[in-house]
Amino acid sequence: MGTDGHAFLEKWHRIVRERDRAVVREILAEDVLMGAPPHWRKLEGREWVGKLLGVIMDTIEDFTYHREWVQGGELALEFTGRVGKHGLQGIDLISLNDEGKIQRLDVMIRPLNTLAELANIVGQKMMS
């Protein structure tokens, strides 16, 4: 992998900081695969994954990144935030393709009750 995760990371942080849903799509591969926290089955394609990321960014408050691991085009990004009164800790596992776009993204969150609450709110927003 010649892909540089650090260049990607700069773009990613700007998008998350500015909650820029329009630009999210530009950093996703067209056939991106996302493993969302609540579901086993992967979400596929820029359209759906872009929408879901936007909704998640709008739903988690006080979203803050902490430890970051970068090995070539493979990244692990720890974050914290809250849903209403409930705190959460999570991780983004990201694989970049040769163009530096997200090919695969898996997101895991703890604890169980906050994850369930997040899944409920996000699920409703995705339908609307």
Place this chain on the structure above:
Amino acid sequence: MGTDGHAFLEKWHRIVRERDRAVVREILAEDVLMGAPPHWRKLEGREWVGKLLGVIMDTIEDFTYHREWVQGGELALEFTGRVGKHGLQGIDLISLNDEGKIQRLDVMIRPLNTLAELANIVGQKMMS
């Protein structure tokens, strides 16, 4: 941090492979803090964390590590496994102390239904 995560990793893999619950305690700091997947409140101390790790190792089947990120004494280890028929993907976020023992361990798992099932089984085993 002068701690070498790679030396730790070798030990960790052996313990997980051999499901060696006796040795688990030896790689935990006495005042280790663990963020378990279901609960927000951290579990504290070698006694409890060692017991919980043992129970989790006994409960998750086909436990396999995949991508691993190591930066000094900070590690992120991706794994998959299953609980009964249900697949899971998870991550161990590990901070080592200066002695190369686990000072802090946070574990996140997806998807929601497998996490709930795991929490239920592990909870019952921890009480017994």
